Amino acid sequence: MPRLILVLLAATMLPLGAIVWPGGMARAANVEFTEEFLNDPEVVAAGRKIFRAQCGRCHGLRAYPGKGPVLKPKKYKPAFVYKRVTKGFRGMPAWKKFYDKEQRMSVTAYIMSKDFKN
Numbered sequence: 001m002p003r004l005i006l007v008l009l010a011a012t013m014l015p016l017g018a019i020v021w022p023g024g025m026a027r028a029a030n031v032e033f034t035e036e037f038l039n040d041p042e043v044v045a046a047g048r049k050i051f052r053a054q055c056g057r058c059h060g061l062r063a064y065p066g067k068g069p070v071l072k073p074k075k076y077k078p079a080f081v082y083k084r085v086t087k088g089f090r091g092m093p094a095w096k097k098f099y100d101k102e103q104r105m106s107v108t109a110y111i112m113s114k115d116f117k118n
C-alpha cells in the first residue's frame with residue numbers, strides 16, 4: 001500500500017515542518033536596514049537590476065494590467081518590503097529560493113530609494 005505510506009509520511013512531516021519553520025520566520029524578520037546600506041549606490045544599482053529583471057513585469061506602469069499593484073514606497077518600511085519579497089503574499093511570489101538575503105535586501109533598498117521607478 002505505497003499510497004497509505006506516503007500519506008502517513010506526509011502526516012508525520014507536517015509537525016516537523018512547524019518546528020523548523022519558526023526559526024526561518026525569525027531570521028526573515030531579523031534583518032536590519034541601516035541608512036548606510038539603504039543609501040549605498042552599489043546596493044541600489046544591484047537592486048534596480050533585480051527589479052527590472054523580475055518585478056517590473058507585475059508591478060508598475062509597464063506591467064500587464066492587474067498583475068500586481070503599483071508599489072508605493074512612501075507607505076512602506078524596509079522590513080515590510082523585505083518580508084513580502086522573501087515570503088510572498090497571495091499573488092506575490094516568494095523569492096527566498098531565487099535570491100539570497102543580500103539580493104533581497106538590495107531590491108528592498110532600491111524600492112525605498114529616490115531612484116525607484118515603478
Ligand code: HEC
Binds near residue numbers: 057058089093
Ligand atoms: C507574478 C507577479 C509578481 C511578480 C513577478 C512580483 N510581484 Fe510583488 N506583488 C504581486 C502581487 C499580486 C502583489 C499583491 C499581493 C496582495 O497584497 O494581495 C504584490 C505585492 C508586492 C509588495 C507589497 C505591496 C503592497 O503595497 O502591499 C511588494 C513590496 C512587492 N510585491 C515587491 C515585489 C518585488 C521586489 C518583486 C521582484 C523581486 C516582485 N514584487 C515581483 C505580484 C508580483
